[in-house]
């Protein structure tokens with residue numbers, strides 16, 4: 345099989361060694377006469393996977409002891425409900441930075457639980473910019489301050505985060521999880537759908553500061569209560585075992601590459617190649633996002649017209665580069681370059697961009 349360069353926004357390309365290793369042991373796991381996904385989640389084999397996956401998250405981020413790592417079903421979208429249900433009392437208040445399509449979804453769900461104050465509203469600038477974090481503050485009486493570290497569709501990414509004092513900072517880190525060094529102690533809660541940098545779809549990784557578990561009230565049903573999952577180490581119910589196993593394989597690969605420092609370096613190299621191709625095209629390609637907040641994970645760009653965009657996506661596919669069509673809600677093109685995208689993939693795309701611009 346010839347693997348092609350897959351620029352999909354998620355699910356997306358995963359490290360070949362992780363896939364290969366999973367394939368090698370798929371039919372029979374550790375000589376047990378069955379696949380890991382056929383085993384009880386209470387088996388010692390799965391237990392080891394489960395804890396190693398959580399430990400990898402801890403090691404990569406050098407997570408302080410008073411944070412818990414949870415693996416939950418429902419993807420990142422379930423967290424849009426669980427965060428307000430657990431952290432905010434019904435009828436309470438929270439702050440949110442509205443920076444694009446994904447923070448909008450977090451906003452809509454939170455607004456069903458309490459009042460959401462927009463600490464920042466980027467709609468006037470069509471979500472192509474981000475504020476100076478120092479200009480933001482949490483309101484008094486706010487239960488938490490929510491932001492989306494990387495808007496996967498719009499291609500804007502926070503470089504630094506606001507200091508919200510005693511009000512916990514909550515971050516949807518779905519599309520830049522484990523891609524850069526971050527001091528996790530500035531957050532009360534971080535969540536991420538696994539299907540970009542961390543593994544397959546369906547599972548969410550939640551990192552929660554232990555004291556916040558006290559907010560989860562008894563009125564919540566069992567699954568929707570963080571305290572349930574924290575008390576049982578994400579084994580209250582059958583965890584998404586295959587997803588957790590692939591998260592372990594993916595993060596083991598990342599650790600072998602040199603962890604978050606390596607992830608950050610590779611992300612810089614890939615994104616510089618692509619933004620460089622845009623900047624060097626004499627206006628043929630245009631990135632609508634303000635320079636100071638351009639994402640190193642999702643590089644969005646436009647061509648002179650939609651016909652050319654279609655042609656670009658089709659010709660790229662003919663050249664073994666897939667997934668370059670922008671999100672259906674915004675159009676244009678988007679190259680998602682997560683951890684597992686080799687720098688060579690970004691270089692190949694940048695060269696193709698130069699060539700396509702010259703020919704068109």
Ligand code: PMP
Pocket residue numbers: 354418419420421422446492494495496497516517518519537538546
């Ligand atoms: N937040 C962000 C930033 C995302 O990119 C996505 C998925 N693309 C989600 C939330 C939703 O994730 P899921 O599909 O796992 O629910």
